[in-house]
Amino acid sequence: MIGYHTSTNASTIAFLGLTLIVGCTGGRGPIEEPRTEHPAPIEQIDEGGEVTPQKTPREQETIVGLQCIAAAYGDFIREIRNEHESARAVVVMNDGTEIRWEDGVEGKTFEQLLNEPDLRDQMSMSYPLGRRSEAPGINDDPGRIRVERFFKSIYGADKQAVNDNLVTVNWMPKHSGGKLRFNKLNGAAQALRAVSSQLDDGLAKDLLKYVNPTAGTFNWRKIAGTARLSVHSFALAVDINLEHSDYWRWTKKKDPSLPYRNKIPFEIVEVFEEHGFIWGGKWYHFDTMHFEYRPELLHPLCVRGASGLKTEAN
Ligand SMILES: [Zn+2]
Numbered sequence: 461m462i463g464y465h466t467s468t469n470a471s472t473i474a475f476l477g478l479t480l481i482v483g484c485t486g487g488r489g490p491i492e493e494p495r496t497e498h499p500a501p502i503e504q505i506d507e508g509g510e511v512t513p514q515k516t517p518r519e520q521e522t523i524v525g526l527q528c529i530a531a532a533y534g535d536f537i538r539e540i541r542n543e544h545e546s547a548r549a550v551v552v553m554n555d556g557t558e559i560r561w562e563d564g565v566e567g568k569t570f571e572q573l574l575n576e577p578d579l580r581d582q583m584s585m586s587y588p589l590g591r592r593s594e595a596p597g598i599n600d601d602p603g604r605i606r607v608e609r610f611f612k613s614i615y616g617a618d619k620q621a622v623n624d625n626l627v628t629v630n631w632m633p634k635h636s637g638g639k640l641r642f643n644k645l646n647g648a649a650q651a652l653r654a655v656s657s658q659l660d661d662g663l664a665k666d667l668l669k670y671v672n673p674t675a676g677t678f679n680w681r682k683i684a685g686t687a688r689l690s691v692h693s694f695a696l697a698v699d700i701n702l703e704h705s706d707y708w709r710w711t712k713k714k715d716p717s718l719p720y721r722n723k724i725p726f727e728i729v730e731v732f733e734e735h736g737f738i739w740g741g742k743w744y745h746f747d748t749m750h751f752e753y754r755p756e757l758l759h760p761l762c763v764r765g766a767s768g769l770k771t772e773a774n
Pocket of ligand 1: 659692698699747749750751
């Protein structure tokens with residue numbers, strides 16, 4: 461294993477020979493404070509942070525993945541260190557939760573990736589930014605793999621804790637979109653407000669029906685047919701108008717071959733993506749009403765096609 465040292469400095473973490481920017485830079489009070497850098501520009505990584513050719517592909521993947529996680533969630537990460545025995549990376553959250561980058565289990569099935577992921581799995585399917593004409597490949601579901609403990613540590617460990625972190629977002633007030641409850645932490649609610657005002661001001665009249673009315677944000681619940689918490693449990697996702705949406709389970713009932721379906725225009729998708737939201741319409745298991753705040757997957761180093769990463773689903 462290559463050598464690296466760790467630092468517990470509040471603002472930087474040295475890992476695998478590079479410096480990741482994490483930790484509180486100015487202190488975060490009880491009131492809502494948006495992230496100012498979103499996502500953090502690559503320039504924040506110091507000169508030593510270049511992925512150099514002598515690193516193995518696996519090491520490069522680790523570095524890039526952790527960079528994207530640190531840039532998106534750095535205010536909630538205390539340090540990234542190596543496990544004593546295995547020298548594998550461990551992300552230590554501010555609340556003391558320790559989450560391993562890789563759990564050592566190789567060759568997970570698709571169901572295992574969803575049910576027992578590590579952080580590496582969470583980053584393993586890169587998200588394709590922008591307009592796509594082709595349907596997603598089989599089981600290509602970038603963003604559906606989520607380490608639950610990671611999100612609990614950041615946004616609230618249970619229903620009450622999340623509830624305490626909610627603020628109101630006036631959804632498209634010029635079009636009477638109503639009030640949405642969204643998580644104030646890590647800039648999530650602020651990102652939704654930015655989406656709202658951009659749609660409110662700029663969306664073509666004939667497209668308004670897709671985003672107004674909306675169909676829900678906060679709902680502490682398991683995903684239907686699974687033991688996993690929906691990301692709606694953390695108030696990090698918004699469902700837009702059900703009436704114009706497609707969901708893989710509905711389609712599969714009518715046609716077991718699960719043909720791809722979508723009616724949501726890309727004009728809407730692009731506004732959400734610009735502000736850190738991924739779209740469920742880019743999943744093989746499509747959920748076209750669903751937009752979810754996942755800045756780590758939209759970091760320039762980690763979107764599909766970025767250098768040093770796998771480009772397809774595994
Ligand atoms: Zn949803």
